[in-house]
Amino acid sequence: MATIQLRTSVPGPKSKAFGERRAVSVPRGLSHATPVYVARAEGAVVEDVDGNRFIDFAGGIGCLNMGHRSPGVVNAIREQLDRFLHTCVQVTAYESYVRLAERLNALTPGKFPKKTMFVNSGAEAVENAVKIARAYTKKPGIIAFEDAFHGRTMMTLALTSKTHPYKAGFHPFPSEVYRIPYAYCYRCSYSLKYPSCDLFCARHLEDTFKRVVAQEGVAAVIAEPVLGEGGFVAPPLDYFRTLIEICHKHNVLFIADEVQTGFGRTGAMFASERYGIEPDIIVTAKSLGGGLPIAGITGRAEIMDAPGPGGLGGTFAGNPLSCAAAHAVLDMFEKEDLNSKANELGEHFQKRARVWQKRWPIIGEVRGLGAMQALELVQYPETREPAPDITKEVTQYCYEHGVITISAGTYGNIIRLLMPLVITADQMDEALDVLEGALKTASEKREVATQTV
Numbered sequence: 001m002a003t004i005q006l007r008t009s010v011p012g013p014k015s016k017a018f019g020e021r022r023a024v025s026v027p028r029g030l031s032h033a034t035p036v037y038v039a040r041a042e043g044a045v046v047e048d049v050d051g052n053r054f055i056d057f058a059g060g061i062g063c064l065n066m067g068h069r070s071p072g073v074v075n076a077i078r079e080q081l082d083r084f085l086h087t088c089v090q091v092t093a094y095e096s097y098v099r100l101a102e103r104l105n106a107l108t109p110g111k112f113p114k115k116t117m118f119v120n121s122g123a124e125a126v127e128n129a130v131k132i133a134r135a136y137t138k139k140p141g142i143i144a145f146e147d148a149f150h151g152r153t154m155m156t157l158a159l160t161s162k163t164h165p166y167k168a169g170f171h172p173f174p175s176e177v178y179r180i181p182y183a184y185c186y187r188c189s190y191s192l193k194y195p196s197c198d199l200f201c202a203r204h205l206e207d208t209f210k211r212v213v214a215q216e217g218v219a220a221v222i223a224e225p226v227l228g229e230g231g232f233v234a235p236p237l238d239y240f241r242t243l244i245e246i247c248h249k250h251n252v253l254f255i256a257d258e259v260q261t262g263f264g265r266t267g268a269m270f271a272s273e274r275y276g277i278e279p280d281i282i283v284t285a286k287s288l289g290g291g292l293p294i295a296g297i298t299g300r301a302e303i304m305d306a307p308g309p310g311g312l313g314g315t316f317a318g319n320p321l322s323c324a325a326a327h328a329v330l331d332m333f334e335k336e337d338l339n340s341k342a343n344e345l346g347e348h349f350q351k352r353a354r355v356w357q358k359r360w361p362i363i364g365e366v367r368g369l370g371a372m373q374a375l376e377l378v379q380y381p382e383t384r385e386p387a388p389d390i391t392k393e394v395t396q397y398c399y400e401h402g403v404i405t406i407s408a409g410t411y412g413n414i415i416r417l418l419m420p421l422v423i424t425a426d427q428m429d430e431a432l433d434v435l436e437g438a439l440k441t442a443s444e445k446r447e448v449a450t451q452t453v
């Protein structure tokens with residue numbers, strides 16, 4: 001039986017009315033990818049206030065790898081509700097926080113002693129990773145990447161690359177941030193080709209230390225193992241090992257921002273495992289909380305202990321409800337092989353998408369790692385000119401036909417897949433059928449427009 005159910009044309013009357021109220025009472029800066037107003041959600045399905053059912057390929061932007069209202073998560077939250085809600089871990093602590101730290105220390109790559117602390121959001125975690133790296137190295141500089149996204153607070157905006165809509169108008173940002181090109185092979189900054197490039201972009205870090213900022217002034221390099229908002233770009237598998245070798249040669253730390261890549265998304269618990277690397281600090285968030293806000297900073301024990309007592313923290317940081325939810329998420333990963341499921345979903349998508357790519361030239365690249373898959377849409381494959389307009393048409397078509405998708409990329413021309421990993425095979429195919437229809441319609445429209453010109 002079909003999962004998608006559209007009882008009204010979308011948006012339905014109730015969603016429309018909420019949208020009108022929102023326009024009056026909520027700032028426009030808080031954008032919305034769809035006009036959906038949610039009534040309930042379960043697994044990979046969202047039902048709106050008008051009774052329309054959508055398959056969710058966004059998962060709250062990658063926060064629901066274990067699905068909406070995962071039963072373990074809901075039960076753990078219920079149990080915690082009956083015991084206590086908030087005490088502030090810096091005042092009266094609770095065992096679940098400590099145990100969660102122990103579990104992340106054990107789960108994250110690296111056999112060395114580690115420590116973990118928790119905060120509320122990905123951006124807050126990145127902020128703390130920077131504080132800790134600076135306190136440990138006693139150096140100020142942070143090197144970030146083109147097309148990176150690390151959050152919306154002032155320091156993380158300094159690290160984030162995309163100007164509109166994230167950075168424009170919000171200057172000045174904190175200083176001592178330097179930017180280098182990422183291994184975005186489809187749009188290589190040096191017009192080289194892998195593997196004959198011999199990872200020029202990674203080796204170029206040596207040059208950065210000579211021509212841009214001396215290593216004596218750099219605390220850390222921060223990178224997403226696969227770009228999230230930047231368009232699901234997965235560098236070659238030997239890229240990060242080369243980059244980290246250069247970092248360590250110069251006493252510079254490597255911070256992996258696994259906020260979007262973590263917890264099964266790339267077919268491993270952490271994308272760092274796919275790359276065979278052991279970052280000095282790993283930042284996690286999103287799916288760690290199974291729908292509740294929590295973020296972790298895990299790192300080598302001696303690095304994490306650099307800030308003195310009172311130097312780290314936050315009132316709600318690692319609150320008991322979120323810790324309980326996070327334990328349930330990790331329990332679920334112990335019981336179910338969600339990593340294999342992620343790889344299966346990714347392979348299935350790639351198989352279908354490669355056929356689409358042969359059929360429709362607007363698909364410039366099909367790429368991804370595990371279930372972190374994307375399509376890069378272009379005006380013409382020869383010029384690789386980004387096609388944000390076509391991307392909008394595709395996401396709109398998907399929404400109108402019962403699939404929630406979101407775009408990404410500096411040029412807004414990437415369709416990314418962030419479906420819950422618990423999606424059923426039938427739901428996945430139903431949603432991919434819709435995506436296929438969207439690409440077909442957009443391609444045909446494009447062909448007509450080209451012929452008319």
Ligand SMILES: Cc1ncc(COP(=O)(O)O)c(C=O)c1O
Pocket residue numbers: 061120121122123124126149150151152224228229257258259260261285286
């Ligand atoms: C890689 C990455 N880092 C950091 C963040 C910021 O996380 P949050 O929105 O929870 O602050 C995001 C959010 O999308 C992200 O994808």
